[in-house]
Amino acid sequence: MKEILNERQYRCYLGKTAISLGRGGLTKVARLSGASVNTVRKGIAEVKEPPSGIEKMQIRRTGGGRKSASKKYPNIEQAIEEIIDGKTYGDPEKVIHWTTQSLMSIAEKLRTGYGIEVSHTVVAGELRKMGYSKQLNQKMLQVGKAHPDRNAQFEYINRTAKEYLSEGEPVLSIDCKKKENLGNFKNNGHEYCHKKSPRKVLDHDFLIKELGSVAPYGVYDVDKNIGFVNLGLSHDTAEFAVNSIMQWWLHIGKETYPHAKRIYINCDGGGSNGSRLHLWKAQIAKFAEATGLEVHVSHFPPGTSKWNKIEHRLFCYISKTWAGQPLVDIETVIDLIGSTTTKQGLKVKCVLDTNDYPTGIKVSNDDFSRIDMERIGPFHDWNYIIRGFKKP
Secondary structure (H helix, E strand, C coil): CCCCCCHHHHHHHHHHHHHHHCCCHHHHHHHHHCCCHHHHHHHHHHHHCCCCHHHHHCCCCCCCCCCCHHHHCCCHHHHHHHHHCCCEECCCCCCCEEECCCHHHHHHHHHHHHCCCCCHHHHHHHHHHCCECCCCCCCCCCCCCCCCCHHHHHHHHHHHHHHHHHCCCCEEEEEECCCEECCCCCCCCCCCCCCCCCCCCCCCCCCCCCCCEEEEEEEEECCCCEEEEEEECCCCCHHHHHHHHHHHHHHHHHHHCCCCCEEEEEECCCHHHCCCCHHHHHHHHHHHHHHCCEEEEEECCCCCHHHCHHHHHHHHHHHHHCCCCCCCCHHHHHHHHHCCCCCCCCEEEEEEECCCCCCCCCCCHHHHHCEEEEECCCCCCCEEEEEEECCC
16 A cells, blocks of 8 residues: 555555554554554544645645755855855856865864754755856966965955954945946847847947946945945046945945944955055045044955955846846946845945046155055055044
């Protein structure tokens, strides 16, 4: 009978037989069938009180069976993310990433560091849900040797960020996404259209002067998972970069962190927020003066910009949101950026910056010497605190 009945039918068969045998029937049926006493007892209960509704069609009760790892350990995704953070590879513009750590290694670290007892196969399933996969090799390694102080700087950034987060102070990851030309141009990706009716776009990608281009400067709040994009129409300069941070403070930061005394900024070592750029530091000093905040800045070592949090926590999802959709005008760009969300609860606000940011502005040595700047950390060129300007 067991071979031709499902679980519920077999339980009911055992229960019906036990009832028909009368006193001692439960034990006899369990011994003869090899089923557990509990299974026969459940069969008796189901015969006496048959299920109704949707459970009548189910083999097992609602909620029955082994609990999934995510239900048993609600923090498993966060734990895996922490274990592989910094050890993942991939184009930051892609949502799919991959890790160099083995499944066995991750499972062991989950057990010893987080008290999460799962097998390597469960880890594999969780990684797939989180967007990780096995990948072929890609040419993405930097040319030449990695900077000798690279790992030490990452450890310093990690320690400092944890300190700020534990005290409820904002930790920001900033960068400028690549410029995008406005117009009915092809945008990589796919969108749903009627069969054999793809969107028609221009057959060239040359800049249309009347429409121009936009520079999305992003500010990502690491703790709150909130992104802010200042959409510039001019050049990507240090003045534009710091004004983007100011706009974040005015639109989001001041309300989110009403008691903040300082902020911690992580950014690349080059571009408009370069570690050697005097104008960047002078503008940060103006920001500190205007807000009363102490600004702690750490730059990533050369060749490591893809590990900037904003790349794989904000920019890649913006690219996914507008994939396949031409950025025909400014309003479209603002709407698409503002509608970017993730299952992890990412929220994004986008504002338009119509200011003109001329290039070639220099900061004199005298003006630079007035900046109240303290170089700190193991590498003074990459880590410093700016409090404003020195008093005369």
